[in-house]
Amino acid sequence: MTTQDATAPKEKGLARTAQALARGTEKWFPDAYIFALVGVLVVAVAAFANGSSPQNVVDAFGNGFWDLTAFTLQMAMVVLTGYVVATSPPVAKLITRLAQIPKSPSTAVSFVALLSCSVSFLNWGLSLVFAGLLARAIARRTDLRVDYRALGAAAFMGLGAVWALGMSSSAAQLQATAASLPPALLQITGVLDFGTTIFTWQSLVMLVVIVVLTVIIAHLSAPKGAAIKTADEMDIDLDDTIDEPAPRSRPGEWLEYSRLLPIFAGAMTLGWLVSQLLTKPVLSVVSSLNGYLLVFLMLGLVLHGTPRRFLDSVAKAVPATAGILVQFPLYAAMAAILTKAAGRGGVTISEHLATFFTNIGGGGAFAVVIAVYTVILGLFVPSGGGKWLVEAPYVMQSATDVQMNLGWTVQIYNVAEALPNLINPFFMLPLLAVLGLRARDLIGFTFLQFIFHFPVVLLLVWLLGMTFEFVPPVV
Template identity: 30%
Template sequence: MKTLSRWSNSLMEKYLPDPYIFVTILTVLVVILGLIFTDATAINMVQYWGDGFWGLLSFTMQMVVVLAAGHILANSPAFKKVLTAGAKRVHSPTKAIIVVTFVSLIACWINWGFGLVIGALFAKEIARHVPAVDYRLLIASAYSGFIIWHGGLAGSIPLSIATDGHPFAEMIGVIPTTVTLFSTYNLFIVIVILFTLPFFNRWMTPKKEDVITVDPELLVEEEVELPKPENNFASRAERSYVLTALIGALGISYLVYHFATKGFLLDLNIVNTTFIILGIIFHGTPQRFLMAAQEAIKTTAGIVFQFPFYAGIMGMMTYSGLAAVFSNWFVSISNDTTFYLFAFFAGGVVNFFVPSGGGQWAVQAPIMLEAAQTMGMDYAKTAMAIAWGDSWTNMIQPFWALPALAIAGLKAKDIMGFCLFIFFYTGIIISIGMLFFS
């Protein structure tokens, strides 16, 4: 494995371009595939791309906030103490890989947005205390927890079909999470990944001469110099703990109300609200919070200027019918034994071009559910097969790695050599769950 991971990392360093270059190549590829496999003309594909270009604008803003707010929270004095206390308990490189993977898996199972940010922040803090750890593998391990999100409490597809009035309710009705998230096959996949992936990642630890470390001093966030206080209203307001206390009380009151009335419902907006309110409280004064925000926003450039290109790809895949072509092909080669496995593969292929759980479900559900109805297959497992396909290829799709990479200060090619093996390993586990558990 050490030899293979070294080969894989070398391959990625040579041939995997920057995520922006990757998405532009992917855009051109989808245009060509659309012209070959659908009835769309060149003008049609241009129109579909332009119509879809801003389709993820709201989601892009959510991701910018989750990254910036997580960064702000992590740089607050109180939260730094929490991260540091946890990191100080880790003393060896191998233990660092295991702990980071396990924490990331648990956090992503609870909520993917929370897990993406917390996993990367915790890994960065551990790297400061365990300087001998391979920094690339540590961040790859933090990102690997994302594989579990669609089988967890915030999985968008299982939660969607468990909601009254969802778009496909007339065909499949309302399907409770007891037969999706808490089904035998899903629990099998989640538990096996949870308790084996940390050790699989540890197994990929490079040979001593191949380990790439980072100077702990480079991971220390510079202290922001605050302006000299002045004796006027504006300056006093900026340094007021009272304003922070009032906004903090308002935010905490809302969060208590939300969880008291809706249960433990964590969507991206609630995660962002929590991060922002805690960031405001932990920084103490409005001035410190705003200074931290100015630094944090610098890490979001990749998301702001790359997500619209993925939205354009989604537009072409959806409007041209190319996503349907992929899905129909997998259906055409399926039988009663392989249907769920090929639904999983179909979900993985489409996710590579449509990296959004909700968007992918809207594209694939009409085809896969109709096929399930015709073949007498289970709707719930069909939905979960697509959900796991969506999670699976995230390991080799830089789209979702951008927040973790921004926090870590790495490039996609630095971690994708390790992620490639995580992709193959988890693919085997999920395939077993789709084939042998009903």
């Protein structure tokens, strides 16, 4: 990969600002796992300062370390299923056709941003891979000279801007799934289905506003003319040829190359889904995290056609789940220290924080403070689900105390939780692997999006929050 030299043309406008931001963020931001370890350290020190004994702190750390085991697997499966679906032959053909639509470099960048945000409403893992492959397909066009860095940043916008307002939102999925909620949190909030969170008209309005803002910024910040750096100029290999599985070599492999079992599994899944929709409320069905993952996993199997091709895709997807697998236990440990390591007077840090947020009062001030706090914490805990388990006990208790609508509180968290992704490169990793780029190539453009998104998000949670009424939790 080549680097930009002193004689390279100077970029202008928002594109120039984006590259200036990239130089600073790449220099000072460590690996996301370091943030998680630092988070544990900070929480432990805070517990000691609160009067907790060393034994209480280490017991909470060790006993809580595996509290999110089931949810960790579920979040890893979100990434895996998204990757498997996005790399299937039918989706690959769709991507090739979509890549021919844009007619100008700026339009190509904004087009990728729009599709990335749209797909992320269904599955953020699918969005990362789908949009990354779309960016590569556009970059392969010989009739259109597009900046590859801006295309890559646009491909990240689904996760960086609106993913948590969609159906794979970790917090919304958790709150809708009683079995995934820690008992202490379930006692505070009860179950909140999608009808009280992502499918409220206020949340959908917020979603549309942010998508429009994202697309406009992507369009205006795309480098033009001599400032464009193409994938070829950056020595990026854009060959996306999918290797066909090796021919069957022994009789025992014939089922691996047969479409019979995928069709059967797909039919079973479809039958289960129809049965669920006929016997349960629609929102409770679509809110089920396990059901959601079942459908996407079997869809990937069917779209790949044969078990052999499906398994090859799964093998390529597994490395993208590594960060989730090693970081979520640290988030669980943090949550346990916050909620279980009692200090002076038997009061935990979580209870102190709940009192602090309750004292802020209800209305717009509560919404804005919660949003800002979520953004700050997100820099250290770059995980929607893991961070929700850290925040939720005291945030939702405070929301109940000040009579803030609980479903909207989840959405305040969701829209604010996405913002740190525009700065912290943790969830860029699967996309960077697809693109063949480094974080510094994208962060300048995504940091620019953060600068515009932050005040807009605060305004939206304040104004739209005024339209809600408090509904007591049903436990």
